[in-house]
Amino acid sequence: MKYTTGMLVYSLAFIPVFYCSDLQAHSWEAPVEAARQKNPLESDTLSINTGEEIFIQYCSECHGHNAEGLKSGKTGLAKDTGNLPKRLKSHSDGDFFWKIKNGKGDMPSFKNELTEKQIWHIINYIKNIDK
Numbered sequence: 001m002k003y004t005t006g007m008l009v010y011s012l013a014f015i016p017v018f019y020c021s022d023l024q025a026h027s028w029e030a031p032v033e034a035a036r037q038k039n040p041l042e043s044d045t046l047s048i049n050t051g052e053e054i055f056i057q058y059c060s061e062c063h064g065h066n067a068e069g070l071k072s073g074k075t076g077l078a079k080d081t082g083n084l085p086k087r088l089k090s091h092s093d094g095d096f097f098w099k100i101k102n103g104k105g106d107m108p109s110f111k112n113e114l115t116e117k118q119i120w121h122i123i124n125y126i127k128n129i130d131k
């Protein structure tokens with residue numbers, strides 16, 4: 001097969017398309033700025049316990065009491081929920097904060113349900129679950 005300039009241009013034109021679709025296939029991520037946000041609360045016993053109470057009330061039915069994740073057969077949702085303490089190890093507090101505030105699909109938005117402080121308490125709880 002002989003390569004022409006036309007073929008080269010044609011193949012180069014497709015590189016960005018494949019690159020972008022690959023990025024989109026990546027799992028749910030918060031915008032970079034949001035993910036950089038720091039947790040303003042001290043991760044002390046009071047915060048962890050407060051976070052646990054809120055988590056059990058608002059989140060455990062879909063995520064399990066210890067945020068270990070539940071099978072879709074148990075929750076009736078379209079997909080299984082992930083292990084949040086494990087996920088938080090590779091994601092920032094700010095990433096989780098943004099996701100809890102905004103929601104996606106079956107994951108509700110808690111913008112109007114919880115205060116920002118309550119969400120940070122929950123994150124402190126999740127972070128300390130397997131300690």
Ligand code: HEC
Pocket residue numbers: 028055058059060061062063077079080081082084087096099100104105106107108110122
């Ligand atoms: C009605 C079920 C439901 C409730 C209630 C719920 N979630 Fe979720 N949550 C989900 C589902 C489903 C996903 C996966 C969303 C996706 O990726 O499409 C999810 C995703 C998440 C994620 C993202 C995890 C990751 O790997 O990026 C976090 C963090 C989270 N939930 C925390 C919470 C917290 C905290 C609460 C309570 C304040 C809560 N969720 C309440 C169903 C729920």
